Amino acid sequence: MNILKISSKNLVRNRLTTILNIILVAFGVGILSVLFLASTQINNKLENNAKDIDLVVGAKGSPLQLILSSVYHIDNPTGNIPAKDAYQLMRNPMVKRAVPLALGDNYSGYRIVGTDSSFTNLYGLSIQKGSYWHKDLEVTLGSNVAVTSGLKIGDSFFGAHGLTGSGDIHKKYAYQVMGILKPQGNITDNLILTNIGSVYKMHEEKHTENHKHTAAEEAKEINDKQITALLIQYKSPMSVVVFPRMVNHSTNMQAASPAMESARLFSLIGVGIDTLKWFAIFIMGVAALSIFISLYNAMKERKYDLAIMRCLGASKPKLFFLVMFEGVLVTFMGTCLGLLIGHAALEVIGIYQETSQAKLTGLTAFPQEIYLIWIGLFIGALASLIPAMQIYKVDIAATLTKDR
Amino acid sequence: MIRVNSLAHVYDKGRRLKFPCWEIGDMEQWLLLGASGSGKSTLLNIISGLLKPSQGAVLINGTDLYNLPVRGLDRFRGRHIGIIFQRPHLIRSLDVLDNLELAAVMAGLPIDHERNRSLLADLGIGDLAKNYPDQLSQGQLQRVSVARALVNKPDLLIADEPTSSLDDENANQVIKMLTTQAKDNGAALIIATHDARVRDHLTKTYLL
Numbered sequence: 267m268n269i270l271k272i273s274s275k276n277l278v279r280n281r282l283t284t285i286l287n288i289i290l291v292a293f294g295v296g297i298l299s300v301l302f303l304a305s306t307q308i309n310n311k312l313e314n315n316a317k318d319i320d321l322v323v324g325a326k327g328s329p330l331q332l333i334l335s336s337v338y339h340i341d342n343p344t345g346n347i348p349a350k351d352a353y354q355l356m357r358n359p360m361v362k363r364a365v366p367l368a369l370g371d372n373y374s375g376y377r378i379v380g381t382d383s384s385f386t387n388l389y390g391l392s393i394q395k396g397s398y399w400h401k402d403l404e405v406t407l408g409s410n411v412a413v414t415s416g417l418k419i420g421d422s423f424f425g426a427h428g429l430t431g432s433g434d435i436h437k438k439y440a441y442q443v444m445g446i447l448k449p450q451g452n453i454t455d456n457l458i459l460t461n462i463g464s465v466y467k468m469h470e471e472k473h474t475e476n477h478k479h480t481a482a483e484e485a486k487e488i489n490d491k492q493i494t495a496l497l498i499q500y501k502s503p504m505s506v507v508v509f510p511r512m513v514n515h516s517t518n519m520q521a522a523s524p525a526m527e528s529a530r531l532f533s534l535i536g537v538g539i540d541t542l543k544w545f546a547i548f549i550m551g552v553a554a555l556s557i558f559i560s561l562y563n564a565m566k567e568r569k570y571d572l573a574i575m576r577c578l579g580a581s582k583p584k585l586f587f588l589v590m591f592e593g594v595l596v597t598f599m600g601t602c603l604g605l606l607i608g609h610a611a612l613e614v615i616g617i618y619q620e621t622s623q624a625k626l627t628g629l630t631a632f633p634q635e636i637y638l639i640w641i642g643l644f645i646g647a648l649a650s651l652i653p654a655m656q657i658y659k660v661d662i663a664a665t666l667t668k669d670r
Numbered sequence: 671m672i673r674v675n676s677l678a679h680v681y682d683k684g685r686r687l688k689f690p691c692w693e694i695g696d697m698e699q700w701l702l703l704g705a706s707g708s709g710k711s712t713l714l715n716i717i718s719g720l721l722k723p724s725q726g727a728v729l730i731n732g733t734d735l736y737n738l739p740v741r742g743l744d745r746f747r748g749r750h751i752g753i754i755f756q757r758p759h760l761i762r763s764l765d766v767l768d769n770l771e772l773a774a775v776m777a778g779l780p781i782d783h784e785r786n787r788s789l790l791a792d793l794g795i796g797d798l799a800k801n802y803p804d805q806l807s808q809g810q811l812q813r814v815s816v817a818r819a820l821v822n823k824p825d826l827l828i829a830d831e832p833t834s835s836l837d838d839e840n841a842n843q844v845i846k847m848l849t850t851q852a853k854d855n856g857a858a859l860i861i862a863t864h865d866a867r868v869r870d871h872l873t874k875t876y877l878l
């Protein structure tokens with residue numbers, strides 16, 4: 267028998283009110299924690315994947331789309347650029363490192379990226395098993411690809427045309443797995459790396475057994491060698507101003523900055539996040555009000571219980587603490603439930619997400635979530651303060667001598 | 671030993687209630703008699719440390735109740751005085767046994783499970799230990815409140831009209847229990863009443 271037991275027994279006795287209050291708190295906290303987890307994870311992912319890339323050069327079109335397709339591997343590319351123009355740009359003195367990308371195929375949803383060894387340097391990749399690709403049609407798998415596809419070193423597979431879906435399979439040439447990368451915690455875990463030659467080879471094959479595309483389109487795609495994009499690192503930060511302008515004005519290509527585009531993307535998402543945040547705060551406010559009202563109402567009946575406890579020797583501060591404790595207990599349970607719901611919801615969202623590149627997970631926790639618990643406790647204390655103060659007004663003798 | 675000295679109390683907008691001096695020896699059993707409105711409940715509340723009198727002092731075994739700090743008075747009441755009201759006033763969310771344990775916890779004393787069980791058995795409600803107050807009859811409830819008043823082995827047992835809502839049989843039993851339990855537990859007993867059924871059980875009377 268202690269305060270916890272007295273409070274919880276009383277909460278159980280008024281279980282409907284208790285459950286309502288717990289659910290209200292849980293909803294508010296749940297929404298806040300989903301927002302918090304999702305935005306932190308998205309932010310981390312955006313930053314992680316674009317960390318060392320100063321600029322992306324690709325075909326003209328939406329700059330956001332260019333970034334999404336060649337840095338985050340989410341959207342479709344804006345188109346292709348002539349390889350010779352790209353190589354010319356790579357030799358520019360302002361460029362420290364330039365990584366060519368040739369996209370176009372996938373294997374069960376994982377993108378096959380044609381590139382060269384500069385890609386491994388850019389992302390600081392290292393091999394877990396086997397080796398990097400060397401010749402055409404050799405590939406190295408991202409760690410996540412290896413785990414989910416079950417492909418092992420020496421296995422071979424066919425790529426499918428397009429960036430998702432497996433409708434249009436290139437049956438003529440099979441890729442061969444040469445190695446598997448160590449987990450990097452970024453986008454490369456979900457990529458299949460090969461050389462640019464392999465991608466060209468696949469599309470030569472397309473040419474011969476072409477079904478859907480017009481001959482003219484195919485010819486354009488293959489004949490004068492093209493690549494999809496170029497990831498660029500500057501020699502000095504000074505180039506930020508000059509280089510993109512040079513690309514945009516003097517070539518037929520487009521330059522986009524990952525930092526700027528992801529900031530723009532985030533500010534778009536941010537409006538929605540803000541709305542939801544205010545909604546969650548509103549729900550928390552309603553929860554606080556509901557706890558306040560139910561505690562305050564209950565005081566009419568609890569007055570007798572509290573007078574009896576005083577009679578049995580409990581001091582006023584002790585009973586004040588008892589009432590406060592009850593309110594705080596409700597919000598504490600609500601907060602914990604809310605965090606649980608938040609994490610579970612995010613995990614479910616992650617499972618139903620189509621793109622494996624930006625997968626959200628509810629299985630990570632952040633130390634900042636402790637603040638949510640503190641906020642919950644604070645709201646509980648705030649809501650029970652006025653009801654608890656009634657303790658100091660109860661006249662025990664009058665209460666107990668009168669009939670109920 | 672309990673002493674009441676030149677006590678008087680005036681309620682807001684009420685007339686002045688004066689109480690004659692009163693000395694109660696250890697383990698003595700008293701009836702407090704008086705017409706309705708004569709101030710019986712008021713006097714008992716003052717003796718129990720629940721109502722500060724406008725004038726005068728209450729001494730229990732040498733302790734001047736209203737000279738104690740507020741917290742000290744609460745603690746003293748919890749440990750030395752057992753109170754039984756006209757209505758049982760049990761905590762509805764707790765079962766009978768928990769209601770008894772509450773008395774020890776609120777007074778800051780350790781829980782004596784064996785004593786609680788034997789108290790309930792002595793009062794003939796041993797098999798109701800796990801029942802909730804809503805499931806008990808008036809007579810049973812009043813017995814539980816007698817048991818609760820005895821949990822901390824008080825020096826003084828105070829009962830304000832304990833039988834007024836009970837039938838003859840229950841009233842007789844509750845009074846018998848009060849007197850025997852007070853004796854067995856070494857406590858003095860004061861019963862305020864205008865119930866004729868009670869008068870035969872006690873000899874000493876204090877009239878208001």
Ligand SMILES: Nc1ncnc2c1ncn2[C@@H]1O[C@H](COP(=O)(O)OP(=O)(O)OP(=O)(O)O)[C@@H](O)[C@H]1O
Binds near residue numbers: 687707708711713864
């Ligand atoms: N809280 C109070 N505020 C003001 N006056 C009160 C209060 N309680 C009691 N009184 C008055 O004090 C007087 C004594 O009341 P008290 O309840 O002590 O009488 P009692 O002898 O116990 O009566 P009864 O036998 O009906 O229980 C009455 O006149 C009553 O009206």
Ligand SMILES: [Mg+2]
Binds near residue numbers: 710711712830
């Ligand atoms: Mg009375």
